[in-house]
Every structure is written in C-alpha cells, then in structure tokens.
Amino acid sequence: MAGTQKRVVRSDVWIDGAFDARLKREPGVSVGVFPIRGNPAAAWDQLSAAHVYHVSAAKDELPQEWFARADLLARCPQLLCVSSSGAGYDTVDVAACTAAGVIVVNQAGGNAPSVAEHALGLMLGVSRRMLESDRRMRRERGFSREDVMGHEIGGKTLGLVGIGHTGSRVARLAQAFGMQVLATDPLLSAEEIARRGAKSVSLPELLAQSDIVSLHCPRDASTMKMMNADTFAQMKKGAIFISTARGGIHDEAALVQALRSGHLAGAGLDVWDQEPPPLDHPLLAMDNVFATFHTAGVTHEARRNVATIAAEQIAGLLAGERPPRLVNPEAWAAYEKRRAQILR
Template sequence: MTAAALRVVRSDLWIDAAFDERLQREPGISLSVFRVRGPSAAAWDLLSQAHVYHVSAAKDELAQEWFVRADLIARCPQLLCVSSSGAGYDTIDVAACTAAGIAVVNQAGGNAASVAEHTFGFILGLSRRMLEGDRRLHRETGYAREDVMGHEVQGRTLGVVGIGHTGRRVAALARAFGMEVIATDPLLAPQEIERRGARPVSFHELLAQSDIVSLHCPRDASTLKMMNAEAFARMKKGALFITTARGGIHDEAALVDALRSGHLAGAGLDVWDREPPPLDHPLLAMDNVYGTFHTAGVTHEARRNVARIAADQIAAFAAGERPPRLVNPEVWPAFEQRRARILG
C-alpha cells in the first residue's frame, strides 16, 4: 500500500501529546483535527476524506453527531479503520463497521494498571470505611472511633467479573493483600482463569461467595443490566459492590434499593448511566457510596500509554500490518479488499 496517502482525523477533545508526536514522525501519515464545538461542515470536510478516525470513547463528552454509526459511515466512504481512544468503544457501532468492511481497534490494557489501582482504592476505602470517616470528621464531633470501624480485607473473598487486562491486575493486588480471589469470564477457559490468579466459578456462585464483587467486563448486549435487583439479592448480606467497567452494566435504581435496605454495605462507582451523574442522584447522597467520575483510567501515565498504543497501532496499520487490538477480527478479509481498492 502507499503509506503517503493515509489520512488520520481526530477531534480536539483532550489527548496526550504522545499521540500527535508519534504520528507526526511518520512520513506516510497526515493528521487533521476538527473542533467538536466548531462548524460541522469543517469537521465533515475532514471526516469524509478520512482513512482512520480516532474517536473519543467517552459517550458523554462527545456529541452523538460524531459517534461512529451507520449515518457517519455513509458519509465517510474512504474510512478504513476506527480507533477508540480507550479500552471501551461505546461511541462505535462495531456491527455497522464490520458490515461496511471497517476495522475497529481499541487500546485494551493501556490503562489497566491505573484502573486496578483505582479499584483497590475503592476496596480499601469502603472496607475500612475511610470515606465515611472523612466525611464525619469534616462535619461533626463527639462520635466514637468505633462508629466508623471497618474490616480488614485480608482473608476476605474478592469476586472478579471479567479477568482480562485489568481484572488480572486486580487479582494480583488482592492476593498480595491476602485475599481469596474467584472469577468468572465467559471468554476464558477455567484453566486460563486459574493461570490469571483466580479460582473459576459461575456468575451465580461468584455473587453468593464474594465479600466484594468487582466488575471488569465490557458493556455489550450480554452484560447490560447484568447487575440487577436479582443479582444484588444473590450477593452476601453486607457485601460490597464495585465497578470500574461501564455505566449500564449495573442497574442504578436496583443498587439504590440494595443499599437502602442494608443488604449491601457499600458501593464504589466510577461509571454511571449519565456521566457525570446529576448532583441530586440518590447514590451521591449516601455516605457508604464512594463515587468518582469515570477517572479510574485517567492518570498521566495511563493517558500517555493509551495515546502511544493508539498511535503505534495506526502506524502499524499504515505499514500494512494487522493491528494487535482488533475488536472485530472477522472483518479482516473484507477490510483488506477495501484497503487495496482505496489505498492501492
């Protein structure tokens, strides 16, 4: 293929400088940036000629006009590859891309260390009731230390739902703290789950046996509202629920009920149906809810790593190679035909 022809387009939403710096060193790549709050016509002029569209994975930061759906694909006839800015791809209709012969890549694993650390921050903060203690210290006096007495995590059981890049790092941290780790993952054989540091169990067994349940699975048709009222009821009384996965996998109303009833002792939530959640959200009014604004993977190190991985994948694509983090591998034969036709 002729690498000199490859046109990459991204929006002006924040991205670590490593992305632009890497691509600007490649002689066969041109990079253009459109303003998400600028004139739509200017953006479409760039996108309609793009071969690669690097799109934000943050569904509530990007106007839906710029989501990769069938209508955008129809207006971008030369589009060959869509690159997500993170591990998730909520802003991309993967099925529509596959049908059009467009490769979709993500940056899975690029922020795994940061998300795992954030997860364990939730685990320690909730188990030791640090957040409750901090809030009470700021607003009142005269209470006993025992009023905010928590539990050690040593000897407790952590249930990991999805033991991929992040889940396996969480499992390693948990073992270092002396926890038992169990996991469920429909994409992995039991032997592989064991190799990744957890005892394999079914989803229902995990809910019943875990003192802490932590989600690290993708959001798709099989996981939407997976953590519903029935699932929360299956968890141990006094258990903790944690998610750094994606909003929509847990039912927020059902979680409110499980916490209000006292069945669950607390929750650590980095992801929400709407991000950020409204200030009057009932979960934010609870002292036993540790909430963050989808920042588990937002560290200087993770953002730089993800930007570098994304740029490396695009550079590999420009060189005619198959990118290592291909979300829809079944597209490859159709993709190669389109690449040959469009790029020569």
C-alpha cells in the same frame, strides 16, 4: 499512486500529545483535528477524507453526531479504520463498521494498571469507611472512632466478574492483601482463569461466596443490567459492590434499594449511566458509596500509554500490519480489499 497520503483524523477532545507526536514521525501520514462544536463544515471536511478516525470513547463528552455510526460512515467513503481512544468503544457501532468493511480497534490493556489500582482503592475506601470518616470529620464533632469502624480486606473473598487485562492485575493486587480470589469469565477456561490468579466459579457461586464483588467485564448486550435486583439479592448480606467497568452493567435503581435495605454494606462506583451523574442522584447522597467520575483509567501514566499504543497500532495498520487489538476480525477480509483499492 504509491505516494497516497494516509490521513488520520481525530476530534479536539483532549488527548495526550504522544499520539500526534508519534504519528507525525510516520512518513506519509498526516494528522487532522476537527472541532466537535461550532464548525461542522470544518469537521466534515476533515472526516470525509479520513482513512482512520480516532474517536473519543467518552460517550458523554463527545456529541453523538461524531459517534462512528452508519450515518457518519456513509459520509466517509475512504474510511478504513475506526480507532477508539480507550478500551471501551461505546461511541462506535461495531456492526455498522463491519458491514461497511471498516475495522475497529481499541486500546485494551493500556490503562489496566491504573484501573486496577483504582478498584483496590475503592475496595479499601468502602471497607475501611474512609470516605464516611472524611465526610464526618469535615462536618461534625462528638462521634467516636468506633462509629466509623470498618473491616480489613485481608482474608476476605474477592469475586471478579471478568478477568481480562484489568481483572488479572486486580487479582494479583488482591493476593498481596491476602484475599482469596474467585472469578467468572465466559471467554476463558478454568485453567486460564487459574493461571491469571483466581479460582473459576459460576456467577451465582461468585455472588454467594464473595465479600466484595468487582466488575471488570465489557459493556455489551450480554452484560447490560447484569447486576440487577435479583443478582444483588444473591450477594452475601453485608457484601460490597465495586464497578470500574462501564455504566449500564449494573442497575443503579436496584443498587440504591440493595444499599437502603442494608443488604449491601457499601459500593464503590467509577462508572454511571450518565457521566457525571446528576447532583441529586440518590447514590451520591449515601455516605457508604464512594463515587468517582470515570477516572479509574485517567492518570498521567495511563493517558500517555493509551495514546502511544493507539498511535503505534494506527502506524502499523497503515503500513499493512494486522492490528493486535482488532475488535471485529470478521471485517478483516473486506477491509484488506478496500485498503488495496483506496490506498493502492
């Protein structure tokens, strides 16, 4: 059946229109959209026949029944690929996909410029005490400008935990401010880290030497709670902690204590254990914490770029190409066999 229709299915979680527009131009490819609430029968009707499931990467916006886990895979016998809508894939059980011969792809790098800009914005906001000044301007009078006096980031040392797509861009932006950049990344050689704009050091060295520590690593078993009471204690007194990576990599309770004790001067956080965090979260009560709602990569430009990359990658793999952002290459051989059987 050479004319087998190739079915791409996604949920009705918001996505830039570039995704559907690109795939609808692809011969022999259809795009189906299912509701995440209110009509599970309609959702399963779409998913059970899908060849590609483009799943939202937002773990706290997508109901867990639509996560790409073993139970969902079992109900989707023709599924060949799970495509995450972002660089992360918290809604995807990669091991279960691999066991089922389903490849997983992400959109790594698609929003890197936006995330890098946001990280620098958090650094500036905390270091210059911009948020604190803004809050006090709105609620009180009688304080002096020196009461909210901050520090320049120029000449300071920035430590990057991870120097991939986003970390590399942060390194270049930081150099423009005259910062010294250190980085640790277990996946890269010292030479490659230097090529990306930083000096390679160990994590303990980075924590001890950096005025600002910024996370740009994936969330996985090796990084969960990597920033904890011990690692925060290893940071310089008066240092600033920044994360635009993923919630769970830093221990929120330990960060509260590091800030309350005065060991750390402030924090800029775009990611949380629960997104958004509860209104009574202690970090939200601190004027030296710049808090945002996982919006570092949420710009008009980034959303369109990620949607376009995702659609191009799906179009390519349905045409028989090996996708450039393959998360589980170990599943490729099984995927190819299944693809030949299912699409003929």
